[in-house]
Amino acid sequence: MRNTLNEPAGQEMKPVVFCDFDGTITQLDVTDQILSQLAHPSWREIEQQWMQGLIGSRECLERQIALVDAPVEELHAAIDVVALDSEFSAFCKFARKKRVPLFILSDGFDYVIRRVLKRAGVDRQFKSGTNLFASSLRVEGRRLAPSFPYLPAPCAHGCATCKATLISTLREGRAPVVFVGDGMSDRFAVEFADIVFAKRHLLAYCRENGIACHPFETFKDVQVTLEKLLAPAPVRGYRQAVAALS
Numbered sequence: 001m002r003n004t005l006n007e008p009a010g011q012e013m014k015p016v017v018f019c020d021f022d023g024t025i026t027q028l029d030v031t032d033q034i035l036s037q038l039a040h041p042s043w044r045e046i047e048q049q050w051m052q053g054l055i056g057s058r059e060c061l062e063r064q065i066a067l068v069d070a071p072v073e074e075l076h077a078a079i080d081v082v083a084l085d086s087e088f089s090a091f092c093k094f095a096r097k098k099r100v101p102l103f104i105l106s107d108g109f110d111y112v113i114r115r116v117l118k119r120a121g122v123d124r125q126f127k128s129g130t131n132l133f134a135s136s137l138r139v140e141g142r143r144l145a146p147s148f149p150y151l152p153a154p155c156a157h158g159c160a161t162c163k164a165t166l167i168s169t170l171r172e173g174r175a176p177v178v179f180v181g182d183g184m185s186d187r188f189a190v191e192f193a194d195i196v197f198a199k200r201h202l203l204a205y206c207r208e209n210g211i212a213c214h215p216f217e218t219f220k221d222v223q224v225t226l227e228k229l230l231a232p233a234p235v236r237g238y239r240q241a242v243a244a245l246s
């Protein structure tokens with residue numbers, strides 16, 4: 001088990017939740033859907049370079065998004081058919097009620113994410129640069145122009161949005177750090193989490209690398225675990241409470 005438990009001062013339980021977007025909040029990777037429908041097929045060759053670790057996600061996205069050539073109506077249509085995790089809206093309400101900070105960290109694009117969150121009725125709960133950190137996208141006619149506001153200087157991993165750096169900055173001493181994700185772009189983030197929920201590529205990565213994680217299907221699974229964590233348990237210390245979830 002490579003995860004280290006960052007024990008908070010005073011044994012106080014102050015969980016903070018960081019979520020990936022594509023394939024985690026949505027059932028499919030929206031960026032992949034846009035590329036497969038609207039970009040030149042060579043986007044897949046660039047994807048392979050990224051999967052093989054030859055390029056970082058920032059370079060990957062920059063080169064891929066440059067291959068999109070379509071009217072904005074087609075972009076919206078591609079976004080609007082992607083299904084969400086059916087439990088995500090309920091999870092947002094739960095987090096707000098319990099005052100658990102909830103962040104979305106994504107290599108994907110704010111333009112796309114905001115449109116999906118609006119459909120889920122939770123867009124007002126997320127503000128770019130406050131609790132939504134993603135790549136930026138400007139629509140210029142039939143073309144899309146990406147930029148990467150978080151962080152402006154590329155990280156050592158070459159991330160579009162460096163989840164590892166953002167978790168370190170945004171957690172502000174709170175613990176346990178909960179991370180929910182599904183993909184290869186999450187592999188640097190899990191090293192900074194105490195409790196990992198994983199599916200698909202991230203689940204395989206965690207298993208291959210001996211990183212403790214909870215397999216999950218929907219955000220209901222995450223909520224059930226957090227409810228246990230937040231339940232009053234006066235006889236249990238912080239470490240016991242977190243260990244009991246494993």
Ligand SMILES: [Mg+2]
Pocket residue numbers: 020021022023024181182183
């Ligand atoms: Mg993902």
Ligand SMILES: [Zn+2]
Pocket residue numbers: 155156157158159161162163164165188
């Ligand atoms: Zn990074």
